Amino acid sequence: MKALIYTGPGMPSWTDAPQPEILDDTDAVVRVDAVTICGTDLHILKGDVPEVTRGRILGHEAVGRVTEVGAAVRTIAPGDRILVSCISACGSCRYCRDGQYGQCLGGGGWILGHRIDGTQAEYVRVPFADNSTYRLPEGVSDEEMVMLADILPTSYEVGILAAGVRPGDTVAIIGAGPIGLAAIMTARLYSPKHVIVIDIADSRLEAALKFGADTVINADRQSVRGLVAQMTDGLGADVAIEAVGTPATFEQAVQLVRAGGRVANVGVHGAPATLHLEDIWGKNLTITTGLVDTHATPTLIDLVANRQIDVAPMITHRFSLDDFEDAYRVFSTPGDTGALKVVLTRHH
Ligand SMILES: [Zn+2]
Numbered sequence: 054m055k056a057l058i059y060t061g062p063g064m065p066s067w068t069d070a071p072q073p074e075i076l077d078d079t080d081a082v083v084r085v086d087a088v089t090i091c092g093t094d095l096h097i098l099k100g101d102v103p104e105v106t107r108g109r110i111l112g113h114e115a116v117g118r119v120t121e122v123g124a125a126v127r128t129i130a131p132g133d134r135i136l137v138s139c140i141s142a143c144g145s146c147r148y149c150r151d152g153q154y155g156q157c158l159g160g161g162g163w164i165l166g167h168r169i170d171g172t173q174a175e176y177v178r179v180p181f182a183d184n185s186t187y188r189l190p191e192g193v194s195d196e197e198m199v200m201l202a203d204i205l206p207t208s209y210e211v212g213i214l215a216a217g218v219r220p221g222d223t224v225a226i227i228g229a230g231p232i233g234l235a236a237i238m239t240a241r242l243y244s245p246k247h248v249i250v251i252d253i254a255d256s257r258l259e260a261a262l263k264f265g266a267d268t269v270i271n272a273d274r275q276s277v278r279g280l281v282a283q284m285t286d287g288l289g290a291d292v293a294i295e296a297v298g299t300p301a302t303f304e305q306a307v308q309l310v311r312a313g314g315r316v317a318n319v320g321v322h323g324a325p326a327t328l329h330l331e332d333i334w335g336k337n338l339t340i341t342t343g344l345v346d347t348h349a350t351p352t353l354i355d356l357v358a359n360r361q362i363d364v365a366p367m368i369t370h371r372f373s374l375d376d377f378e379d380a381y382r383v384f385s386t387p388g389d390t391g392a393l394k395v396v397l398t399r400h401h
């Protein structure tokens with residue numbers, strides 16, 4: 054088969070790889086029908102994720118058909134159309150028993166395209182298949198569902214649910230990339246009073262308006278704190294969601310919330326940020342961090358199937374699997390290409 058192989062920092066290569074096989078009796082092998090590229094894959098290509106070694110097949114998001122299952126797999130069978138989640142779950146460790154699959158101690162967690170070969174391939178082996186895949190209903194497309202492998206549950210669980218967004222809240226979302234846009238969409242489920250989105254790229258702020266932001270602020274040209282204060286009678290936002298992953302945007306998120314406010318960090322950070330306790334020690338803030346668990350994936354599948362959220366507009370570019378290297382080029386230069394999410398399919 055063909056697969057997208059990490060060859061060290063720089064562009065990966067779409068090339069021949071061995072066909073995956075069942076190794077454990079809880080495995081499934083899945084034919085990949087739709088797959089996407091994540092911002093995390095770009096971090097890997099920069100060499101920021103040292104556990105990923107040369108020769109690794111990348112990718113942790115896919116929709117496909119089961120071709121083979123191990124003897125212990127009970128809930129899926131060959132021919133089933135399934136979502137392969139970015140998080141695998143052993144199902145029996147103390148974290149899995151608590152629904153915190155991202156922290157799995159039994160060999161799961163984020164392993165696909167990280168510690169084992171991933172989904173950017175014609176076929177993928179999925180460990181702990183019963184707990185790491187979801188059978189898909191009729192009436193939803195492969196490309197919609199692949200948005201639910203990582204970005205939607207990440208924004209929803211680590212952003213909206215962790216921050217406890219409530220009706221009437223003013224929600225400030227910092228960063229209008231795919232994660233920020235998914236946060237707008239899922240914040241809207243809770244009837245917030247305002248969804249304010251902050252970025253420095255006008256094209257992304259325009260996208261934020263289409264996804265349901267009612268106010269956008271360009272942080273290069275406008276006073277973020279001033280405008281948020283104006284909209285909240287000087288109090289600050291009820292909730293701030295950090296969806297960038299830099300020290301400056303984290304510190305801004307903490308500054309933007311009112312006393313008693315909640316800050317949810319979703320961004321992946323590579324450098325220390327300063328927590329200004331001298332300013333906030335008495336402000337009753339809640340600050341949360343997290344890796345997605347994907348416990349909300351069944352809910353999100355229902356929301357898409359019932360047309361309560363529309364994830365299709367996140368997809369700006371489509372490719373066939375054979376054009377994987379082009380897809381990486383487009384996805385890694387969003388300033389030039391306007392790319393939000395790219396989807397690659399078997400039959401394009
Ligand atoms: Zn990802």
Ligand SMILES: [Zn+2]
Pocket residue numbers: 142143144145146147148149156157158159160161
């Ligand atoms: Zn586990």
